[in-house]
Each structure stands twice: as C-alpha cells, then as structure tokens.
Amino acid sequence: MLNCIVTKFGGSSLASDEQFRKVRSILDLVPARRYLVPSAPGKRFSGDDKVTDLLYRCHALASEGKSFDAEFASIEERYVDIARGLHLRLPVADHLAEVRRGIAEGKGRDWCASRGEYLCGLLIADYLGWRFVDAADGIVFRDDGSLDDAKTQEKLSSLLADGVSSVIPGFYGALENGEVRTFSRGGSDITGALVARAVNADVYENWTDVPGFLMADPRIIERPAEISSITYNELRELSHMGASVLHEDAMFPVHRSGIPTNIRNTNKPYHPGTMISKSAPQEISVPTITGITGRKGYSVISIEKSMMNSEVGFGRKVLSVLEDAGISFEHMPTGIDSMCVVVASEALAPHQEAVLEKIRALVAESGSVTVADHLSIIATVGRGMVHNCGTAARLFSAMSRARINVRMIDQGSSELSIIVGVDDDDFEATIQAIYHEFVE
Numbered sequence: 218m219l220n221c222i223v224t225k226f227g228g229s230s231l232a233s234d235e236q237f238r239k240v241r242s243i244l245d246l247v248p249a250r251r252y253l254v255p256s257a258p259g260k261r262f263s264g265d266d267k268v269t270d271l272l273y274r275c276h277a278l279a280s281e282g283k284s285f286d287a288e289f290a291s292i293e294e295r296y297v298d299i300a301r302g303l304h305l306r307l308p309v310a311d312h313l314a315e316v317r318r319g320i321a322e323g324k325g326r327d328w329c330a331s332r333g334e335y336l337c338g339l340l341i342a343d344y345l346g347w348r349f350v351d352a353a354d355g356i357v358f359r360d361d362g363s364l365d366d367a368k369t370q371e372k373l374s375s376l377l378a379d380g381v382s383s384v385i386p387g388f389y390g391a392l393e394n395g396e397v398r399t400f401s402r403g404g405s406d407i408t409g410a411l412v413a414r415a416v417n418a419d420v421y422e423n424w425t426d427v428p429g430f431l432m433a434d435p436r437i438i439e440r441p442a443e444i445s446s447i448t449y450n451e452l453r454e455l456s457h458m459g460a461s462v463l464h465e466d467a468m469f470p471v472h473r474s475g476i477p478t479n480i481r482n483t484n485k486p487y488h489p490g491t492m493i494s495k496s497a498p499q500e501i502s503v504p505t506i507t508g509i510t511g512r513k514g515y516s517v518i519s520i521e522k523s524m525m526n527s528e529v530g531f532g533r534k535v536l537s538v539l540e541d542a543g544i545s546f547e548h549m550p551t552g553i554d555s556m557c558v559v560v561a562s563e564a565l566a567p568h569q570e571a572v573l574e575k576i577r578a579l580v581a582e583s584g585s586v587t588v589a590d591h592l593s594i595i596a597t598v599g600r601g602m603v604h605n606c607g608t609a610a611r612l613f614s615a616m617s618r619a620r621i622n623v624r625m626i627d628q629g630s631s632e633l634s635i636i637v638g639v640d641d642d643d644f645e646a647t648i649q650a651i652y653h654e655f656v657e
C-alpha cells in the first residue's frame with residue numbers, strides 16, 4: 218500500500234480546463250497522491266504557444282522598451298479561460314495584473330519566466346482545495362545559479378513536514394535574498410524530484426503526454442515497443458545519447474534516495490507507463506536489451522604514433538588539448554600505437570585547426586593525425602546483456618546482414634551498453650537492424 222506519491226504534471230497536462238479536470242480525476246483515483254508539482258500551461262494544439270515562451274518574449278520586449286501587450290494578452294486569455302472553465306473564485310485578474318506590473322517594472326528574466334508555474338500553481342491549488350507552497354520558499358539557489366541541494370532538502374522537508382496536501386510550482390526557486398531563479402528549460406521535472414525526496418515519497422510520478430519510454434525513436438522504428446521498467450543507470454545511458462522524456466538532472470535526487478520514478482500519460486491514466494528504479498524488479502526474464510538510441514554528427518580524430526604504447530602520459534596530453542579548447546570527448550577507443558577520440562563535430566568545428574596543430578606537435582614526425590566526419594554513434598543499452606552470452610555476436614551479425622560497416626566499437630565496462638560508430642548514412646538502418654534482431 219503506497220502512502221505518499223508526488224505527482225508532477227507537464228505543460229500539456231495543464232494546458233486547458235479540460236486537462237485540469239483530468240488531473241483532478243487522476244488524483245482522486247489514488248489518495249496517496251498528495252503533492253503536485255505543475256509546469257506552466259503548454260500547447261493545446263500544434264502551433265499553439267507555451268506560456269513560458271510567451272513570458273520570455275514579454276520580458277525581452279519589455280527590456281527593449283517595446284510594448285508586450287499582445288503577448289501578455291495571450292497569457293491572460295490562457296489563465297482566465299482555465300479559471301472560468303473551472304468556476305474558480307480565485308482573483309486571477311489581480312494575480313495577472315501583478316505579473317504584468319513586474320514585467321513592466323523590469324523584473325529579471327527568471328522571475329518573468331517563473332510566473333507561468335506560479336500562476337498555474339495558484340489555479341490548481343484553488344481547484345483542488347490544496348495548500349499552495351511557493352517554490353521560492355523551499356528551493357534554494359546559490360548566487361552562481363546552481364542548486365543548493367542540502368539547503369533545499371532542509372527547507373523543503375520542513376515546509377512539507379506536516380503532511381498537508383500541497384501544490385508546489387515547478388521550475389523555480391530563489392537565492393537566499395529571495396531573488397527568483399529558474400532551472401534550465403523543462404526544469405519542473407527537477408522540482409518534482411526534489412519534492413519527492415523531501416517528503417520521502419514512495420514513488421515520484423511524472424505525468425506527461427507520452428506513454429513512457431519507447432525502445433527506439435518512433436521516427437525510425439514504426440510503433441516501437443514500450444519500456445515497462447528500466448534502471449536509472451540504463452536511462453542515463455539512453456538519455457545521454459538522445460532519448461529524452463525527463464530532464465537529465467531530475468534523476469539524481471530520486472536515484473540517490475532510492476525513490477522510483479514512474480512516467481505516466483495524463484491522457485491514459487490507467488496505463489502503467491515506465492517505471493524507473495535503482496535496480497529494476499527481478500522480472501522472470503529480463504529482456505536482453507532495454508533500448509536503442511543514438512546521434513549523428515560526430516568526428517573521429519585518429520592519432521597514430523610509433524611507440525605510443527610505452528609513452529606514459531601521451532593520452533593525457535591529447536585530452537588536455539581538447540580540454541583547453543572546452544571540448545568534451547565522447548569515446549576513446551585505443552590500440553597499441555594508435556588512439557581515436559570521438560567528439561561532437563559541432564564542438565570541434567570552431568577549434569579544429571588549432572586542436573589538430575597541437576596534437577600534431579605531440580605526435581611529431583613519427584605518426585599521423587587525421588579527422589573523419591559524419592560518424593553516428595548508436596548505443597544499445599540493456600541490463601540483461603550481462604547475463605546473456607552472445608549479445609555482441611548477434612548485434613554485429615545483424616549489422617553485417619544489413620551490410621553496415623562498423624567504424625568503431627566500444628563496450629562500456631559496466632556491460633550495460635554496446636556502442637557502435639557507423640557512417641551517418643547508415644544511422645537509421647543500424648537502429649532498425651539491431652531492433653529487429655532483438656525485439657521483433
């Protein structure tokens with residue numbers, strides 16, 4: 218029996234009064250759902266505006282001394298429509314007027330953006346008859362804009378210690394002097410995770426408009442299978458390479474506290490979605506692979522140097538050239554007298570000449586340095602691979618049957634993923650070959 222569930226609802230789940238009604242019925246279904254973290258109202262249809270985007274535009278116009286009347290009118294209309302549709306008594310017009318005044322008076326960009334969640338929180342709290350707890354009182358940022366994790370935990374947990382059902386708006390918090398700061402875009406996911414940790418929730422439910430995680434990108438695989446359970450470590454590998462449903466930073470607080478995250482779909486409230494946990498439940502048979510993801514647009518810097526193997530510190534010198542240029546490397550397969558460094562082409566391009574020159578100087582006359590572009594990296598991730606021999610063999614045979622040339626191989630030491638590099642032109646075909654080998 219679950220005691221305490223924290224729910225976070227994304228923008229599309231709160232885009233209209235109709236969506237608000239769905240949220241209430243989801244909460245009514247399970248009394249343990251006692252905390253709610255809302256995003257700002259999102260798109261109602263494709264081409265619609267997200268309230269957060271409108272707020273950023275209002276702030277930009279106001280700071281150029283231009284009129285932001287039209288943008289603000291669209292924001293007003295969104296909240297007034299919801300309040301009217303739900304017959305709320307809340308003085309929405311007064312709250313909106315206060316926000317408008319703040320923007321006109323030159324309040325900061327973060328304050329302006331945060332008002333989307335703030336107003337949405339006031340509305341949903343009024344609709345549910347729950348307490349409104351301002352995130353500015355519980356989520357603490359440092360002056361450099363980073364989250365003060367320890368202070369946040371202390372403040373939030375004492376604010377919510379009485380167990381009263383509460384709404385805590387997502388996306389923002391404040392510096393110790395009260396000045397509002399936001400997370401990066403999509404940051405309400407992080408607020409939800411922090412609230413879940415503060416109240417020591419049994420589950421953190423993240424309600425969106427998708428059925429959970431899919432095994433592959435539906436633009437590449439037609440109707441890919443859904444992932445019903447996944448570990449935080451697997452998800453980290455998958456999201457690093459492209460799959461994104463959840464803000465990357467939202468995993469850490471809950472992961473560390475051992476609280477599972479359940480991705481759910483507001484439009485299908487009975488669908489179990491995807492359960493993300495520290496160590497997935499011992500299913501009778503864990504599927505060999507959990508998901509496949511990847512990205513195009515990498516470059517490989519190939520370095521050859523005779524006797525590289527015996528030169529202590531050579532790898533470090535190469536990596537410091539990249540570090541000095543602010544380039545993070547993705548993979549680094551090595552041979553005896555050769556090494557390759559895989560980096561995002563976009564990051565390398567502006568520094569390519571300087572970086573190559575410095576690496577050439579390290580190699581001197583006894584070797585060579587070349588760059589090849591248009592590499593895609595594909596990660597096949599699965600905790601089930603540890604227990605199954607022959608996974609790599611199956612993966613590479615599938616690629617060979619599809620006549621795909623493997624340009625790079627890297628198997629994580631965690632045995633959680635097999636990473637292959639292929640030509641950008643083979644990107645889709647590789648994902649299809651691997652998916653069909655392991656899934657259907």
Ligand code: ASP
Pocket residue numbers: 227228256257267269270333387388401402403404405406
């Ligand atoms: N409303 C913010 C955004 O659009 C934060 C969020 O929705 O999580 O990015």
